[in-house]
Amino acid sequence: MNYSHRGKFAMDDNNAASACVSSLAGYLRANPLACDTAEGIRRWWLRTEHEVAMNELHDALEWMKRCGAIEEIVAVDGRRRYRRLxxxxxxxxxxxxxxxRED
Structure with missing residues (x-):
């Protein structure tokens, strides 16, 4: 199966979110049972030299959901959590x- 960045799921216009996707995918490969909110992901999963903006993280999470790489779960408390799919x-x-990743 081809998991290219191209086509209807392209993120070429957002390099920061695209880099965030790479980091998230690597984290989820190493931690397949990980599950957290966007705030927790930003704080604990993405420990980088520079801080990731929440809008970039949300763009990356939305893109990964559309690709089927992660799923979003709404907990009883209303908070959205993300985990590997x-x-x-x-x-x-x-x-x-x-x-x-480009063709």
């Missing part, structure tokens, strides 16, 4: 740097 091959493709 995709297989290792899909996440491996997404964890590549954005330039390496």
């Amino acid at each position: 995709g297989d290792d091959a899909q996440l491996a493709a997404l964890s590549q740097p954005p330039q390496a």
Whole structure:
């Protein structure tokens, strides 16, 4: 199966969100049972030299949902949590740097 960045799921116009997708995919490959809110993901999963803006994170999460890599769960408290849905091959493709994913 081709898990390309192209087509209806393209993110070429948002390099920061695309880099965020790579980081998230790598994290989920290493931690397949991880599940957290966007705030928790930003704080604990994306420990980088520079801070990721929430809008970039939300763009990345939405894109990954549309691709079937993650799912969003609304808990009883109303908070949205995200967890892995995709297989290792899909996440491996997404964890590549954005330039390496282009056709």
